[in-house]
Amino acid sequence: xxxxxxxxxxxxxxxxxxxxxxxxxxxxxxxxxxxxxxxxxxxxxxxxxxxxxxxxxxxxxxxxxxxxxxxxxxxxxxxxxxxxxxxxxxxxxxxxxxxxxxxxxxxxxxxxxxxxxxxxxxxxxxxxxxxxxxxxxxxxxxxxxxxxx
Amino acid sequence: xxxxxxxxxxxxxxxxxxxxxxxxxxxxxxxxxxxxxxxxxxxxxxxxxxxxxxxxxxxxxxxxxxxxxxxxxxxxxxxxxxxxxxxxxxxxxxxxxxxxxxxxxxxxxxxxxxxxxxxxxxxxxxxxxxxxxxx
Numbered sequence: 001x002x003x004x005x006x007x008x009x010x011x012x013x014x015x016x017x018x019x020x021x022x023x024x025x026x027x028x029x030x031x032x033x034x035x036x037x038x039x040x041x042x043x044x045x046x047x048x049x050x051x052x053x054x055x056x057x058x059x060x061x062x063x064x065x066x067x068x069x070x071x072x073x074x075x076x077x078x079x080x081x082x083x084x085x086x087x088x089x090x091x092x093x094x095x096x097x098x099x100x101x102x103x104x105x106x107x108x109x110x111x112x113x114x115x116x117x118x119x120x121x122x123x124x125x126x127x128x129x130x131x132x133x134x135x136x137x138x139x140x141x142x143x144x145x146x147x148x149x
Numbered sequence: 150x151x152x153x154x155x156x157x158x159x160x161x162x163x164x165x166x167x168x169x170x171x172x173x174x175x176x177x178x179x180x181x182x183x184x185x186x187x188x189x190x191x192x193x194x195x196x197x198x199x200x201x202x203x204x205x206x207x208x209x210x211x212x213x214x215x216x217x218x219x220x221x222x223x224x225x226x227x228x229x230x231x232x233x234x235x236x237x238x239x240x241x242x243x244x245x246x247x248x249x250x251x252x253x254x255x256x257x258x259x260x261x262x263x264x265x266x267x268x269x270x271x272x273x274x275x276x277x278x279x280x281x282x283x284x
Contacts, residue, residue: 029195030202033188047174050191054170061171 004119005103008130009095009112021045021063022128025055025070025083026099031117035069035099038121039128043135052078059087065094067132072100084111095131099124161278162186164207166196166225168217176211179267180274193218196225200233207236208278211270214242239273 022039024046026032036046047063049055051074059065068087072080081104084096088111097113107114113131115123163185167173170191177187188207190196193216199205210229214222226238 029190029198033199033205045178047170048177048189048191049170050195054191057170058174 004123005114005116006119006123006127007108007114008097008127009108020066021047022067022069022132023047023049023055023058023063023065025049025052025068025074025080027051027071027074031071035124038124041121042125042129044128045135051076052080052083055083056086059091065091067095067097067128069097069099069128072098072102072104081110097128097131161209162188162205162207163274164188164190164196164199164210164212166190166193166210166212166216166222168192168213168215172213176267176270180271183271185274192216193220193225197228200229200236209274210236210238211274212238212240214240239270 022044024032024036024039026035026048027050029050032048032050036048039046044066047058047065049058052070053076055068055070056078059068068084068091070080070083074080078086080098080100084098087094087096095113096111097115098107098111099115099117099119101117103114103116104110113127115127163180165173165177165180165187166189167176168191173189173191177189180187188199188205190199195218196210196212196216197220199207200210210225212222212225216222216225220228222238222240222242226240229236229238
């Protein structure tokens with residue numbers, strides 16, 4: 001069990017649509033595997049991205065998503081805060097969750113939720129459920145008019 | 150019996166190593182829906198880290214030939230043959246690139262073509278695991 005500090009806004013306005021996956025962005029492979037497994041065990045569908053570039057590829061593909069959950073410190077030209085900023089400007093309906101051992105002092109200025117590492121499965125699942133609802137309620141937040149052109 | 154297959158397969162863990170997130174997710178998602186426990190690696194280093202981990206034991210690896218990182222799919226297969234001989238590595242990739250790399254590394258060409266044919270992947274994985282069970 002972790003001891004993560006968490007911050008979250010309530011569920012954004014849902015749209016009708018198919019069940020949508022969570023895009024999980026984490027460069028530490030075992031943290032990514034474990035976090036994805038916790039979320040899948042809870043009933044969510046998860047897409048794993050190893051860095052911001054992969055996340056942007058997935059966002060740009062038009063894949064409907066329920067939430068973007070991203071680490072902050074990652075290799076490559078974009079860190080998690082830059083990815084969050086890109087996602088919020090390009091896909092304004094998509095909730096963004098920061099997962100990091102080094103959250104900024106004002107995490108809610110950058111995202112809709114934040115959880116400090118280390119965290120455990122219950123903390124992660126509870127926070128995501130608070131943000132987007134239970135797995136059977138997850139809907140596409142990045143479709144239709146909200147999607148970046 | 151068809152309805153017992155998912156339960157049998159669910160005990161099998163597969164590692165999908167591919168540096169293209171769109172391809173990797175598609176094939177991993179397909180294999181999960183078929184009942185496999187799928188681990189994803191985005192690079193050579195991630196694939197090796199997974200194979201080295203004592204708590205993760207994939208039965209087989211499906212790897213892109215042109216895997217990102219310090220080694221490609223052929224290097225991953227060579228390392229697996231050396232260090233984890235029980236783990237079969239299926240290679241998939243562009244045929245021309247595979248042939249070029251194969252010539253350099255004196256390895257066999259890829260088993261599967263990318264973009265992946267999900268049915269073919271499933272068939273190959275099933276056959277591999279069935280053969281292993283018989284042995």
